[in-house]
Amino acid sequence: MLLSSDEDGIRTPEEEAGWEWSRKANAVLDRVRPSGPGMSLEEAQLLLRREWRAEFGTDIPGRSLSAFAPRLAEGQLGHVRPAPPGARLTSPPSS
Numbered sequence: 001m002l003l004s005s006d007e008d009g010i011r012t013p014e015e016e017a018g019w020e021w022s023r024k025a026n027a028v029l030d031r032v033r034p035s036g037p038g039m040s041l042e043e044a045q046l047l048l049r050r051e052w053r054a055e056f057g058t059d060i061p062g063r064s065l066s067a068f069a070p071r072l073a074e075g076q077l078g079h080v081r082p083a084p085p086g087a088r089l090t091s092p093p094s095s
Contacts, residue, residue, distance in 0.1 A: 018082030025080050028055045029068070037075030044073040 011019065028051045036044055048069055052060035060068075071077040 015082065022080050022082045024055050025064075028052055029077055029079060032072060033077050036072035036077060039073045041069055041073050044069040048072065 028048070032044075032047050032051050035047060039047070045065060048065055049060055052058075052064075068077060
């Protein structure tokens, strides 16, 4: 883990955690994206739940599931990025 301030271009531990979460979330999204277009919303939710648990070892947060599943079923699922330093998230990162 990198320990420094972002003044010198190195991520702080909090920023590194955000980047790690994004990397893992994008791994899930990359795996499910090819299967998504044409799925029902329920099928997209089941697929996301299964793949999220495989990657994170926990259930996908409800807000993330609500944001990602419709996009997956519509074939419009993108990628997530970590929040800027100091940002307080009230919803999942947008794709």
